Amino acid sequence: MDSRQLRYFLAVVEHGSVTRAAEVLFVAQPALSQSLRGLESELGVELFRRVPRGMELTDAGVALLGPARQVMQSSQHADNVVRGIATLEQGWLDVASPPDLAVEPLVSLVARFRARYPGVWVNLIDPGPNADVESLLRNARCEVGVDYLPADDDKLSTYGLGxxxxxxxxxxxxxxxxxxxxxxxxxxxxxxxxxxxxxxxxxxxxxxxxxxxxxxxxxxxxxxxxxxxxxxxxxxxxxxxxxxxxxxxxxxxxxxxxxxxxxxxDFGLVFRSGPLSPAARAFVTLATAARTDVIREPPPDERDR
Structure with a gap:
């Protein structure tokens, strides 16, 4: 079964008939009826009894009602989460930096980012003595970092900040x-x-x-x-x-x-080439707009916007 079948099932339960459910859902009545028959065939049970007043749930239909609502609620929650991340109403951002650059410019950049996107959780990562910012980027531990330039890995994109x-x-x-x-x-x-x-x-x-x-x-x-x-x-x-x-x-x-x-x-942004998550892309955009001394051309990722 899929979420569309469950949505149609719940609509018939709520509105009491296939005809009314089809009108509310803006779908053709034959298509909705076919979807319900497919769901019943897949489950091997009848979900509705056809009665003069419309449709009544069978015992199997009553049993499906709760799980179907839970699935649709979970689906709606997942949709809201994804939309929230895409619109930066929520989400997370991992940023790596050596300790001395974590003081400045990273502190002011993160403060400006949080002021603009208060729903995004930010995690600042210190690479420690056995790693560096570039290795964290290559291993996908983070998408963006603030580091000294030039980068040793020519597959990473850089943007000078000062x-x-x-x-x-x-x-x-x-x-x-x-x-x-x-x-x-x-x-x-x-x-x-x-x-x-x-x-x-x-x-x-x-x-x-x-x-x-x-x-x-x-x-x-x-x-x-x-x-x-x-x-x-x-x-x-x-x-x-x-x-x-x-x-x-x-x-x-x-x-x-x-x-x-x-x-x-020189120091600046170092980030993975290719598409970035919405939060990482927003951080790069904000940081490059706030640069104090440009020493490189705009990052390649800006061409994808």
């Missing part, structure tokens, strides 16, 4: 006569605190130093990069900090200087 500048934090005992522009070559003799290899800041520092023919002196390696500025403040070494970290560290006496040349990296 550039994160890196500043050099020097321990409090560092000379206050140090120029505000620290030469990159000076890193060769400077003890550094850094995250492990494979993290965005560490890789950027090593790349720039390698171009100048030396390896940076990392004396303390920290798994969780958000603790780096605390070690700088304690005098364990110097470190490259994002601007929010630099502001926090200055309150602890850290000397913050720019480098020459300046270090930094």
């Amino acid at each position: 550039r994160r500048r890196l500043l050099l934090g020097l321990p409090p005992e560092a000379s206050r006569t140090q120029s505000v522009n620290f030469p990159i070559d000076g890193l060769a003799d400077l003890p550094l605190v850094a995250g492990p290899r494979g993290t965005a800041v560490r890789d950027e520092v090593e790349r720039v130093c390698a171009e100048r023919g030396f390896t940076p002196r990392v004396v303390v390696e920290v798994e969780h990069e958000h603790n780096v500025y605390l070690l700088v403040a304690a005098g364990a070494g110097a470190a490259f900090l994002t601007e929010p970290e630099a502001r926090r560290s200055e309150r602890r006496g850290v000397r913050v200087v720019r480098t020459e040349p300046e270090l930094g990296h």
